[in-house]
Amino acid sequence: MSLNCNEINLILSELNIEGSFIQEIIQPGYDTVSFKIVGKTEPVNIVICTSPQSCRINKTNSKSPKNEKPLRFNEFLKSRVQGMRINSCKQLGLDRIVKFDVSTWKDRLFIYARLWSNAANIIVTDENGKILDCLYRRPAKDEITGGVFVPQEKIPTEEEKELSLLKFPIRTFDDNDFFKGKEELSFNEKINLYYTECAGKLSRESLLAQAEKWYNVKRSKMENALQHLIEKKSEFENAGKLKHTGDLILSFASQIKGSYLDCTDYNTGEQLHIRLNEKLNPQENAASYYEQYKKAVSGIESLEHDIELEKKAIASLDEEYNRIISEKNTLKIEQILRHDTKPKQQIQKKHPGLHYEIDGWIIIVGRNSSENDELLRHTVKGHDMWLHTRDYAGGYVFIKAQKNKTIPLEILLYAGNLAVYHSKARKNKQADLYYTQVKFLRRAKNGPKGLVLPTQEKNLFIKIDDEKLKRLDEIEKASSIL
Known part of the structure; x- marks a missing residue:
């Protein structure tokens, strides 16, 4: 469940970031942006999440992980917004749209965080409402660079505020066992814990379930590949028979009849039926078996190398999974999973x-x-x-x-x-x-x-x-x- 209008107001009142500066901006995922705010007190990390059913803005104690390759919107924010002063931060009426008024000595911008579950977005405009860039570009709604976004603010009356509190009460989390003994936490801290541990697809519980499924599927494929290599090596270990067959062909060349040779193995006394290529002479048929023998011997060395690599790959996968399940930062877990579960055809x-x-x-x-x-x-x-x-x-x-x-x-x-x-x-x-x-x-x-x-x-x-x-x-x- 996303934040309601009254919860957003309580969050913003606790943040008290007017007059602070945006020191750093990180976009750890496609639906999350993190601002490091400094100025008034100690540095504060603020997360804005647009994930469906988890739309929110709140303070977090976790450091947001950076992407190996910065995302488009993150690069825009770093170039245009990072370093600006926050003049004001408020919700427009009761519409769940948070407006940041930010500026430098020569520039002034507005950042709108629309926290609607099915239409969330972060939009940056100039003073005239011209869109400079968006987290999600939606041409059908004119939410693209060059479009116009000027949401109207309807100031609620006292009566409307009271009605909204009845209709959209602020959560207390009293019925959640996870919060027993944590009554002293601020609402920001409770919201951060709730969404990272208990709720939504970005909660730790949900992410760990995804991680377990990813791990089991990937390890199963690796184990099957390893078993195939071991079986193939077992076949190649009988390479000596190929060389011995070539020896038999040369030894009993006079007994060859067309496409086969019936002879007695002089090592075991066993009667053998050896298929041959009737288009080749005995020496060429023997050479064919010798060539197969050489390939098999060479193949064993290669397979042993491949088997060792596959074992190392499985060990590395185990280490990665253990790293995921021991990671406390849910944004980092989501980032690791997004990287590892992306279809190969989508990886550029x-x-x-x-x-x-x-x-x-x-x-x-x-x-x-x-x-x-x-x-x-x-x-x-x-x-x-x-x-x-x-x-x-x-x-x-x-x-x-x-x-x-x-x-x-x-x-x-x-x-x-x-x-x-x-x-x-x-x-x-x-x-x-x-x-x-x-x-x-x-x-x-x-x-x-x-x-x-x-x-x-x-x-x-x-x-x-x-x-x-x-x-x-x-x-x-x-x-x-x-």
Whole structure:
């Protein structure tokens, strides 16, 4: 249940922020804005929440968490409102619209917090009512930049005030066991506790229920993936049979009949029926089994690495969940859940391709011509380093430059390994590369998409280092977990 008009008046009377200054503004979520007010007394954090059924304004003792990437409205408030003096803060009549009159020596603005459950909004206007920006932009209601918002204030009579108190009484929370022994708390403190612990989708109880559901679903998927890897490893552990089958084919080549070989295993005495490709000779059929054996042996090492990564991922998920359930700040819990439950298709990547951060350096990989072209056009700059395999088709690898720093050899080797791995030279496990700065690349005239011709390039021979690739794999896996 949202605050009613009389509760809003009581909240504002307790705040007493006229003459104070807005020191900091944080928007921890899409429906919440926090103001740090200083001036009259000790700093006060005020939260304005527009979530349905939880619309409110109140003082809070919790510090609001910042988003990794500041939200649009937050950036506007920081640039236009932060630092202003609060001349007045009042509710317009009994309409549940709180009006902040704020100013500097050269500018004056109005901030309206409309606390209606199904139409809440925070709107900033100039002195003439022209909208500068809104928390929610609603073109159908003209609540957009450039629109006009001048709510009329109807001053209630004493009789109307008395009737409103009967119709919309101020909550006492006497019937809530959670508040027993907390009678000395101010109304602001009770409201803050009520909405963070007991009520609405942003209450701690509700958020922890969401967290448990998110955790169980995600852990179940991870456990299934781990089990699949373990089962696959078990299949690969029988790789020795493939090599032995190849040996048998060569040993009993004279007994081959078309597409099969019936023979006695000289190790076990068991009668075997081995299927063959009748288009291949015995040596080629044996070579096919040997090749499968090599892949299986290589696959076991890779699977062991993947299994270890998956176990680490599950451990990291457990740590994250424990951090959530021990977090007291509900705004922080909501922020963590919003980040982790956002559908992958809605998460905007900084750039196409793969992204690695290692020892403070950023390496970017374009895996095809489209990604290569997009990275060249919009992501990399002239001083960034470009690497590509000689004589083999493959992706482009870029190392982002750092001011007054030379790229260490180790980072160059990591990037070189990625260039070979994402090229046709992967099977050979080695290749010559050329590398140069992006500013020394020029597009091939009438050439295919993404094709460039380097100048002032240097040569680098790379032999794939499995340990380096494993570390890069761990970095990529870790960045996708949380």
